[in-house]
Amino acid sequence: MALRKIWLNLNGADRMMVCDPEKDTLADVLRRVGLTGVKLGCKTGQCGVCSVILEGEVVRSCIKKIKDVPDFSKIVTIEGIGTPTNLHPLQQAWITYGGVQCGFCSPGFIVSAKGLLDQNPNPTREEVRHWFTVHRNACRCTGWKPLVDAVMEAAKVMRGEATMEDITFKAPPDGRIYGTNVPRPAALAKVTGLCDYGDDIKLKMPPGTLHLAIVQPGLNHAVIKGIDCSEAEKMPGVVKVITSKDIKGTNRIMLPVAHPRSKADGFERPIIADTKVFRYGDVVAVVAAETEERARAAAKKVKLDLEELPAYMSYLDAVAPGATEIHEGIPNEYLRMPLFKGEDTRDVLAESDYVVEGSFYSTSQPHLIMEPDVTQAYIDEDGNVCIHNKTLALLFPLITLAPGLGLPDGKIRVIENPTGASFGSSISPASSALAAACTLALDGAPVTLTMSYAEHNAFSGKRAAHYSNARMGCDKNGKITGFEFDFAYDHGAYTEMAAILASKAIRFAGFSYNIPNVRALARVGFSNQTFGTAYRSYGNSQAYTMSEAIVDMLAEKAGIDPFEFRYINLARPGDTNINSYPFKEYPFTTLMDRLRPLYEEAKARAEAQSTPEKKRGVGLAFGGYNVTGGPADHAEVALELNEDGTITHYNTWEDQGQGGDVGTLVLTHESLRELNLDYRQIKLVQNDTAQCPQTGPAGANRSHYMAGNATINAAKKLLNAMRKDDGTYRTHAEMVAEGIPTKYLGVFDTTDITVDLDPNTGVGDPTPVYNYAVFLAEVEVEVATGKTKVVAMKMIYDIGAIGSIQAVEGQAYGALTHSIGFALSEKYIDNNKYSSLVRCGFLYADDIPDDIYLESVPSPRKTAPFGSVGCCEGFQSAGHVAVINAINNAAGVRIYDLPATPDKVKAAMEAKAQGKELKPEKYFLGSDLFEALDDIAENPVESTGPDMAL
Template sequence: MLLSEGSKKTYKSYLLNINSRQYRVVCDANDTLLDIIRGQLKLTGTKRGCDCGQCGVCNVIVNGKVVRACITRMKNVPEHAEILTVEGLGTPDNLHAVQWAFIANNAIQCGFCTPGFIMSAKGLLDKTLSPSREEVRQWFQQHWNACRCTGYKQIVDAVMDAAAVLRGEKEMYEFSAMLKPGEYIWGTNYPRPSDKYKVTGTWDFGDDAGMQLPKDTLYAALVHVDVNHANILNLDITEAEKMPGVVKVVTAKDIYAAGGTNKLFGAQPPQVKGDGWERPILCDKKIFMWGDVVAVVCAESYEEAEAAVPKVKVDLEELPAVMNVEEAIKPDCIEIHPGVPNIYFETHVKKGADAGEIMEQMPYSIEDVFYLQRQPHLVLENDVGFGYWDEDGNLAIQSKHIWIYKAAAFMARGIGLQPSKIRIIQNKAGASFGYKLGITNEAMIAAAVIATGRPVFCRYDTRHHVTYTPKRAPALMRVAMAADANGRITAIDHTSWVDHGPYSEFSPGLVSKLPHYMGSLYGISNVRGTAYGVYTNQKWNTAFRAWGAPQVHTAQEIAVDMLAERVGMDPLEFRYINAIRPGQTFPFGQSPDVFPLAEMVDILRPKYRAAIERAKSGSSEKIKKGVGVAFGVYNSNSAGPDKAYNNIELLPDGGVMLYNTWEEHGQGADIGMVGTAHRALAPLGIAPEKIRLFINDTFRCPDSGPAAASRCQVMVGHAIVDSCNKLLDAMRREDGSFRSYDEMVEEGLPLLYSGSYGCVTKNEKGEIVPCVHTDANGQGMPYACYMYGLFMAEVDVDVSTGKTWVSKMTLIDDVGVINNYGVVDGQMYGGLAQGIGLALQEDFEDPAKYNNLITCGFPYIKDITDDMELIHMETPREFGPYGASGAGELPLTSPHAAIANAIYNACGARVTRLPATKEKVLALLKEKHR
């Protein structure tokens, strides 16, 4: 029987020239160019990001024009079009000038956006070989090139260098030739081992790896419920399971049938009210927040899975939604978890005399309430992962998780397996900034693999990624601070309420940061503080770069400026006289590892005075310029008894293999490991390229802990050094020379050695002791190393609209002795850019509205200043490997506070509740002039 004309599905045949090769492509005219490039031609160098034209990771060149492949329909691609993707530009062994320049300028971090930037840059340089920096920035802006990692500055540097190469004014050089014989790569700009793959698009991220899975792989689509709070009355999957291609719709019933509890453990200490098992894998009784998942549709194709999602019927009884801490802490507020109070955790700090009593005796004091908003991570690679049964019958999950041993432990009971039967492997990750410390897709994928017996692949779309994945927890903070007649800060009293959404996991560690660090950089003798963890129906929260510090520094650094004004002192000089010095301690009673703050002020002072003069001379009636400063501090190990392990194996060619779980999510783990090992193995003279990495597989690598709290250079670095020293000791002959691999084998000596490190510090007696958690009064020695910074922001404020623009950021940092300057510079620039976004535009309040990059306030290149100055102070750390501390958290501790202070300096608008949107600044200006 012939089909009717209306029921036939028709296709079009296209003849295309892609990367100088001719292809005949048969497809639907409404398919996107990205679908064809990736799905049909398997050219995975072009990445899939937002799928709505907002990120530019899929940029390619069509007939000389840069286009976003995700929004370019095939019906709009001309026949015989000349299409260039990143694969047609260069290879890892034969780089194009643009690709080379990106490596030479350290313009790569996670690398997910890199191919899109490179293709966009190629399009620009095909038009002009002499662009200005502003023309480069404008080009990237108009082509929607987004980067969350780098801060953009180095990317512009790279384009300028590539143009110089193409003009014949600069030579490309071999990166291996950067070093002289016998030099360490420690303390240089030596490129990351991954760079040449990232710039050529051959670094396969999760979605790319998912395209290489077995033929019987199922595709998962998540059924999420878009209400903030509701009881589930009924869940009907009957229609969905009848849809074409659907193999199974997995619900909580399947998890229970497999012996799971359907709950994720939140790693809670006993002080938490409740048992820490609040978060369902798949909701079956209640919806706690917008985006909660009730079912997973598993089908033979991604399209069939998505098509079945609307067929799942969920009957709800909507409940009052508690959307902020002010509401949540009211006595008559509904309990989000019945039987557990909304204030479920509290912690305190007590040091010296009662701060309130001291304040009453002081001539100067201030008190105010401050708020830091819920900040979205806004990574460009949406959450993606897959699972399967491995050859030994273990459940293997591959995702971008950054604490892979804990991932197995957190979900084991929930899915009904022992942790020893769960294998976690980290995929190459397109950034995280901390959100992947939490379980996002892993447990749902695991449940689907168990229920179907087949491999399962899951990729969030942008809307679900943005609305479901966790955010930085907002905090409401009341701070009172006092100073004596000489301007010395004598007391601080504070109370904080942390909105952690409906799930408490990780919140005790976060909530404890606030009393740990509030007032920490000023050696204040008398401290009283309390912090509370609070349930709401807002977005659940997890780690975000500098976890806890942006909240603290919002209140602390704006309050310090307010107190300086009350005393009548310049804010920088006020910080100078109050900066913590030897003999003083943090609020938790521990002495800092180094005391660089006063020297930082000395270094900044002439630059600060010049900035003040620029602001005075450059201001007009409409545009007011201002300068603001802020201190910043953060720890470089997980609080308390932190530990890390590393194995090293000698290989037949004389090289080595490192095994650990220093999870890479863009921060430079690969060069961190190689640089540290190269320094430790210097007596062997091993070339950097012979230091190989086998990392981030719980069945093959020892537990190195999470890639968080900027701990890995310290913790894993020490473990690497320990294992290297053991290998050297085994290879060393009596005369001091070293055995070869063959000699080690011949003598029956082991080839693999295990190293470890447990963090230690010094007590008040100068004795080396293990790091320990703080006690009931918030006193203890939780950290081994710290990192410090002094931020200066220069801003322009349009007083007619309230719009603020950051014209320059300066950062003086002390992160110890630097392993790799390119990586550290990149961390600093990127953190400053995120701080600008946090200060002025990033937010996540209404999940119905904040569901893409633009509505969340993603900072594009023209939102970020091109003028960022870094000054490194490298004070060696006693407890860091080769004197190093951590780096990545520091640049997001306090730049936003410096910007808020600069806004006040410019126009008198004191923003105490971030972000400082133009509407907020304008309202404050109008109020000021009433």
């Protein structure tokens, strides 16, 4: 190895270093000297998190070879732009205007924006967006708009038109921060590049830490006949190659399918593949070595003897006649959930004035986060296997891994690293299981595992694809008479949370409407795709793909404007949802009333701006999502009065970028308002299961509601303990002197305010509250190519009162961006062609409209903390269908299978010109709908209890 000495001027100082000119990238060298504000994401130049300024030009340092960097080159990283005590205007603007969510991309964006403003101190919004696009600065959290806002506001300061004070948050005179734009507590570290994410923590692990590299065979279905590790184990620096034989437990992730109709128990997934490969990203071995480079080199030397089997790459293939079982002893279609409401829809629809039917498909959607999976594991001072990663459910490794690893219960500790987003993917305990298994197999040696982006993309779960058939009818006045649907989720290789997923279709298809008669079935089945996992608006996005499309189709058939058709059918007080219970709130007409003028303006704009070459159109969709995980949802937090009069809040509200820190802050401050605390007197200790009570997963819009109510409970206990007879409050010293505890546990549980779904009928009321949103999309369809561009999005929503404006609006902008991608470009197929952001259809700033309008119209919430509920899942529920409906409005063609890529839209338009319609044939989903429903009715089962609706 021939090394090179190089001098670089780093952030104004000349520094000497030694590097490998053939292997090292500029990012490698910068991170090695401690400039870890230079993050590593895709490592292929597609995400821009590694952006630096090299001789005045913004470059992606992960693809810039050090051999191409001349001596004494001037390089500016985020560390050279500003410090925590001397922020640059861009850093302050990022904090104030919502540029920080997960924060993983923030240093790269700020550096890139600095490069722009150095060249163009007065850019337009369009120029900012285009700059980020051409420099491949990618963000999945913010939806771009807050980033552009931050650049525009910082530019004013840099031009002398505003001051730093002007762009810095100021608390209101009364000190109340609930319902304000108070910054996230973690934002300062993130905008200065000082926040240590998983790969940064790796660099700070102690000597003796072993680096892991996974072996993925790259087949979708195969029998493992043998694994030869001998050559790999002889490679330099290799300590051990870990296989399933080294795991002392059952080698299974024990996540039950809690539904009495399931034919799968949920224990089919191995930690390390042992007998079969079930999908492309399965791991069959893990190499542990002294360095990551050596571990990866050895991983290539592991020899696999595999017998490839036929792969069923869709649910339809897996349930086709003659298909064999993917998991022996379990049918490929393993779960059915029925729904019965009112009269038999066959009779109802036969008598309806208008009836439409259709078959719909939505693809497997990748989360496309910037930070790939990184995990550390070691044995802590109490003898626990301690796991660090980006989990959004610290509880899951605790309750699913001990038997598989051969550990006694209670000997696992989980800590969430600062997290570069997730959107649901990190709920899976699989990477935790891998790292824990390896540290145990290595006699307790600390380990760290960094997956490449391609490895991560293959290893992680995705939004499950779906197939559905539906019919809906109405009378001559447009009132919906009946709705029937047969719905199948392609859950891929494993059952992870399958029962929760299935419940979404039979709870939210047709949500917001008064539908008196329903017959439906939700199915879940295996395929050899990657497994379905949580993704924002888990299960609902697929349900709305069907129901909000068929509502539009029925409106068209009845000759009624799609807005008016929806308005006619919106649920009013007294109406019941499709599960035969009253809606919790009835905000539907209020939201539509507020949208009406915006809809009329959009229609007039589309008509005026349409040309023969570029057609404009407007589409609508109604959405929403449950708040909490359902019956028996439970949360705990703790509040402690400290010696200096400050308060510490302990919880496991996992922060994936959605705002677990600022949510905790505003809820705690509001709960303790009578103490007149400055919000900076509240300290947060979060997301370490050894230090914090179990608050529950950061999913199902549950955290603000559940943690909020638990915080109120803890605050009442603390305040009661502090309060003296004269109404003043004891100090910490007085509490101690009187023997009064200074720390209190707050608890909240939904058991008494929910009713589980009946497994035989689908009747039930599983969650105590909901959020609601109505979406409007304006699109432009290029006739020659079929390319669709979303030119504007609008969302009117009801989440009750808002706790943090910045967090809520940030979730909205990001969710709408994901929805546009789901509608137009994003997909994942389990093979090596879908290994990167670009290949999966990622959309950059130029592809997303700057014209995004949000409006909150709150209605009262009886059980919500300070009237507030969670928002993010509802915000991503149905915006994609508004885009699809807008394409139909613009071009007169309906796209039944998502995404609506240019080739599909063009083919549909060409077919229409020939008097045809391109639509899928009715899907065979495993049996006839009514035969399946009759069988369920004739063979009732007993409920397994509240866990089935988690």
